[in-house]
Amino acid sequence: VTRSRTVLIVEDGTEYTDAFRSLVNSDSVELLRAGDGEEAARILTGRPADALFLDVVFDRTPPERLIGDLEAQISRFGGDRSRAERHLAENQGFYLLNELVPLLPETIPVVIAYDFSAEPERLAALRRVRSGLTGVADGTPISAVLESLLASVTTGDRPGGLP
Amino acid sequence: MLGDCPENAAVLATEADILVAQSQPRPDAATLERARRLYRRVRILSPSPEFSLRAADLACAAGDEEECGDLLSEVAEMGGTLLSPADRLLLARRMESRRAWREAISHYQALRKTAADSGLASWAAERIRHLEVEAEAQAISAPIAVLPPPEARLALAEARRAIATGDLRKARERLALAKRISPGYVEAALALAALETREDRVPEAIRAYREVLASDPTRFEALVGLANVLWDEPDRSAKEEALSLTERAIAVRPGAIELLRVSAVRWAEWGDAPKALARLDAYRRRSGALERRSTENLRETLARRVEALLSGQAAPEEPEVAEVASPAVDEWKLAQAYFRRGDPASLAAALDRLREAERLDPTFARAPELAGVIYEKLGDAALARAAYERAVSADPTRAATYERLAFLLARQPGKEAEAEETWRRAEQAGSSEALFHLAGAALRKDRRNEALSLYRRYLAESPGGVHTEEASRSISNLELRRRTIFSIGGGALVLLLVAGAAIAYRRSTGRTFEQWIRMAPGRAREARPIVGRLRHEVVKHGGLLLTDAARKLSEQDPIARANAAGLLLSRLFGGADARGLIRESSDVFDRIGALAREDGIRLNLDRKDPLFSPIARGSRILRRLEPALSRFEPEDRKTRRLVEALERSAALLRSVSGAEISRVLDEASATRVRFADLRDSLAAVCAERGLDSAYDLEPLGLFREDASRTLAVRVDRTDWETIWRNLFANSLDAARERPAADVRLGVSAELSRDPITGTPIARFVLADNLPGVLTSETIRGRGADRGWGVIADLVRRHEGSADVRAAPPPGYRKGIVIEFPAIESEVPA
Numbered sequence A: 001v002t003r004s005r006t007v008l009i010v011e012d013g014t015e016y017t018d019a020f021r022s023l024v025n026s027d028s029v030e031l032l033r034a035g036d037g038e039e040a041a042r043i044l045t046g047r048p049a050d051a052l053f054l055d056v057v058f059d060r061t062p063p064e065r066l067i068g069d070l071e072a073q074i075s076r077f078g079g080d081r082s083r084a085e086r087h088l089a090e091n092q093g094f095y096l097l098n099e100l101v102p103l104l105p106e107t108i109p110v111v112i113a114y115d116f117s118a119e120p121e122r123l124a125a126l127r128r129v130r131s132g133l134t135g136v137a138d139g140t141p142i143s144a145v146l147e148s149l150l151a152s153v154t155t156g157d158r159p160g161g162l163p
Numbered sequence B: 001m002l003g004d005c006p007e008n009a010a011v012l013a014t015e016a017d018i019l020v021a022q023s024q025p026r027p028d029a030a031t032l033e034r035a036r037r038l039y040r041r042v043r044i045l046s047p048s049p050e051f052s053l054r055a056a057d058l059a060c061a062a063g064d065e066e067e068c069g070d071l072l073s074e075v076a077e078m079g080g081t082l083l084s085p086a087d088r089l090l091l092a093r094r095m096e097s098r099r100a101w102r103e104a105i106s107h108y109q110a111l112r113k114t115a116a117d118s119g120l121a122s123w124a125a126e127r128i129r130h131l132e133v134e135a136e137a138q139a140i141s142a143p144i145a146v147l148p149p150p151e152a153r154l155a156l157a158e159a160r161r162a163i164a165t166g167d168l169r170k171a172r173e174r175l176a177l178a179k180r181i182s183p184g185y186v187e188a189a190l191a192l193a194a195l196e197t198r199e200d201r202v203p204e205a206i207r208a209y210r211e212v213l214a215s216d217p218t219r220f221e222a223l224v225g226l227a228n229v230l231w232d233e234p235d236r237s238a239k240e241e242a243l244s245l246t247e248r249a250i251a252v253r254p255g256a257i258e259l260l261r262v263s264a265v266r267w268a269e270w271g272d273a274p275k276a277l278a279r280l281d282a283y284r285r286r287s288g289a290l291e292r293r294s295t296e297n298l299r300e301t302l303a304r305r306v307e308a309l310l311s312g313q314a315a316p317e318e319p320e321v322a323e324v325a326s327p328a329v330d331e332w333k334l335a336q337a338y339f340r341r342g343d344p345a346s347l348a349a350a351l352d353r354l355r356e357a358e359r360l361d362p363t364f365a366r367a368p369e370l371a372g373v374i375y376e377k378l379g380d381a382a383l384a385r386a387a388y389e390r391a392v393s394a395d396p397t398r399a400a401t402y403e404r405l406a407f408l409l410a411r412q413p414g415k416e417a418e419a420e421e422t423w424r425r426a427e428q429a430g431s432s433e434a435l436f437h438l439a440g441a442a443l444r445k446d447r448r449n450e451a452l453s454l455y456r457r458y459l460a461e462s463p464g465g466v467h468t469e470e471a472s473r474s475i476s477n478l479e480l481r482r483r484t485i486f487s488i489g490g491g492a493l494v495l496l497l498v499a500g501a502a503i504a505y506r507r508s509t510g511r512t513f514e515q516w517i518r519m520a521p522g523r524a525r526e527a528r529p530i531v532g533r534l535r536h537e538v539v540k541h542g543g544l545l546l547t548d549a550a551r552k553l554s555e556q557d558p559i560a561r562a563n564a565a566g567l568l569l570s571r572l573f574g575g576a577d578a579r580g581l582i583r584e585s586s587d588v589f590d591r592i593g594a595l596a597r598e599d600g601i602r603l604n605l606d607r608k609d610p611l612f613s614p615i616a617r618g619s620r621i622l623r624r625l626e627p628a629l630s631r632f633e634p635e636d637r638k639t640r641r642l643v644e645a646l647e648r649s650a651a652l653l654r655s656v657s658g659a660e661i662s663r664v665l666d667e668a669s670a671t672r673v674r675f676a677d678l679r680d681s682l683a684a685v686c687a688e689r690g691l692d693s694a695y696d697l698e699p700l701g702l703f704r705e706d707a708s709r710t711l712a713v714r715v716d717r718t719d720w721e722t723i724w725r726n727l728f729a730n731s732l733d734a735a736r737e738r739p740a741a742d743v744r745l746g747v748s749a750e751l752s753r754d755p756i757t758g759t760p761i762a763r764f765v766l767a768d769n770l771p772g773v774l775t776s777e778t779i780r781g782r783g784a785d786r787g788w789g790v791i792a793d794l795v796r797r798h799e800g801s802a803d804v805r806a807a808p809p810p811g812y813r814k815g816i817v818i819e820f821p822a823i824e825s826e827v828p829a
Helices: A015-023 A037-046 A070-076 A081-090 A092-103 A120-127 A142-155 B009-022 B029-045 B049-061 B065-077 B085-097 B101-114 B118-139 B150-165 B168-181 B186-198 B202-215 B220-231 B236-252 B257-270 B273-286 B289-294 B296-304 B329-341 B344-360 B366-378 B381-394 B399-410 B416-428 B432-444 B448-461 B468-508 B513-519 B521-553 B558-573 B581-598 B613-623 B626-630 B640-654 B658-669 B675-689 B717-734 B776-780 B786-797
Strands: A005-010 A029-034 A051-054 A110-112 A133-135 B671-674 B697-701 B710-713 B745-753 B760-768 B801-805 B814-821
Touching (some): A015 A029, A015 A142, A051 A142, A092 A110, A120 A133, A142 B521, B009 B049, B029 B049, B049 B065, B065 B085, B118 B329, B186 B448, B257 B273, B257 B296, B273 B296, B329 B344, B329 B366, B399 B432, B416 B432, B432 B448, B448 B468, B513 B521, B521 B581, B521 B613, B671 B717, B675 B745, B697 B760, B717 B786, B776 B786
Parallel strands (some): A005 A029, A051 A110, A110 A133
Antiparallel strands (some): B671 B710, B745 B760, B801 B814
């Protein structure tokens, strides 16, 4: 009997969660959704997830709920607070990765919704933080993402078929 | 005695009279014969009515009725005043027996005049009436014997088409063929007459029209056509015949009021003003105000319009036409004659004759047709229609019957459609008249092209027809309208073509995104977040969604299908918390286009851009799906087109590389930084300030390792140079009090990555050994110093940062750190 898998989806909306639920035959998968880093951390603290899916852009999340050192970013952008907040929102997936990885066992696969096909060195750099990290190439169907995630849960390998 | 005065007529006549007088009580045969011989000699010597009459008496007495009749006729020809009523009666009877109706009538008329008692005169009048019918009937030709075979009808149809298209040579050939196949083919003769008229071959036209009228004396078109041709002849007798034919045509078709006007004009020209006036008044009574106004002058000047025409013309040969061998023909001919008389009694007699004709030969179509005409004249439309329909049944090829029926129907309210249909059948049977009426019907229904074509055909087939003038006028009006429409349409077409060309031009021209960014690299900074949104909201989400949605819609489970459709609807077209993929895409395209327009550049992202066009096409496909998704019924299995559209748009979005778009931005906006360039900037600043060029710049960091190393940063080149010139200027200001040899300036370069996002960063440090203290606040301060303010603005604009390095390189007192995003490909992991 195959144990039901739990996938935590962190996104500011419900696009990915809805798409997973509506479009993928995921009877053996339990989908959890978190709207921001704090909620995701709370979920992961309460129960282990078998896989993590991260959206990148969180422009619908209130700035105060964004993960990341806002003051440092304000300083970096010459005191421009709005620019700093925008930077955090547009890269929130990466800040979440940095924040949540310590809460996850090393074997748990992580997919971030970003196409690294033109930035292989960047992906390689990020994998130094999380070796199981995988991006999602533009145009990849959501079913392929989920199947790859679930397969990697079983094999313990990095999700295949994704960059 | 005879021998004494053989050459004296009076003596010989007296001798003969004495011979007869002496033979009492009555002369014997020998005496009579001798007397008759004497009178023959007398008549040779001295022809006179008296001698002829006496000779006739002797012939009668001898029982020689033939010679008696001949002699009485001779007397009649010489004046006839000596003839007694009995002589006239004898002569009339004699002529009757010979079916010489006109001569018999003449004798009866003389008898009526000379009759002493009224009873005899009345009797003679009745005989005259009867014989006149017989005479008219005798003048009527029998219809042709056979219906034209299909080959002849086909040849005629081809001829008509050739006439309509102006190929008269072919028309003549086909008509000749039709007449060769069927020599008495009335319709072919009529078409030939039209052709000859059109080609101004007048004698041939007249012959052809006469051929038609010989077979079909009431054929309206032939009557009118021949009248028109003859009227144009200089021969006065021809004009007289034309007048007669026109009158006959009016009698055949009283509804043709235009013919009344024609008749009036002709009578006026003929010199018979009273008749002309009567015709014109009849025309004016039945026409409209416009027509009445247009004939005012004619009416006033009728009396002066007299013209004499001279000379004569030999009658054309009448064609030999086989007559119908129907037992009904004689009855029909008598009916025709009665019909021409027109009085109620004659019409009743005509109907009796026609009933008999129909009884004798139900296939003889002329009988019911004429009956129909008579019923029409009597005002009984129902009987007229029934009669015409019997005629059509008997001969479905006869155009004239259809014409009569169509006219009848057209006059009855509510039967316009039936009338038009009958005109169509008439046209198929070869009626040129039908063309005119069908043209009118087409015009009333605003089918102007059809009307124009029909009017033209009418003129081609019936150039001398009664409606020629009206058809010509209608054609002129229609052509004028058509030209106007064409002019307007042409103008509109030109506009459309111009608009089309403009659209085509706009679709085929314009710059691509990459061309624009390369021309205006400074715009990359503003385009980047917009493109980033396109990548995230459209390319990525679209790709994730569409393929699976298409597959889900193809599944059996209605709930899954409904869920998929609902999800698609909200994701593509927006919902409470999102604008939807379509709107996002459109918005991105608009914003990028607006940016380019600020640079005076028109982008063609929709059609020409290899990076953006697939997105535009995919969005267009998806946009059209909204109605189908909104009305989606889970039970409806007909989703094939929807699924195909989704798959097409998914494939298009899959073909787009958001990373490639970002790479274009990076490449276009990258500034290649070389140490030598920085050193040149320093020298330029020194030169501007008149300083010793001995100030040098020391390579540090990566530049120390390799002074020729090139680093690419995402900064506009102009801004980059401005930043460094300001940095150098500030340093030189600080170095103003010191010898150049004591001043150390160095620039180091480093490459790194943001530890969180992994994005590449190029870091440059300008180090010096000059006095003074720099703080982060100074560097980032907007108004503290003009140079620092400019630097701070430009750094911020390019998403870089500026700060003071706490630990400058060895040998330097302070360092200013400038960071900018670097180009990915040049920064190792």
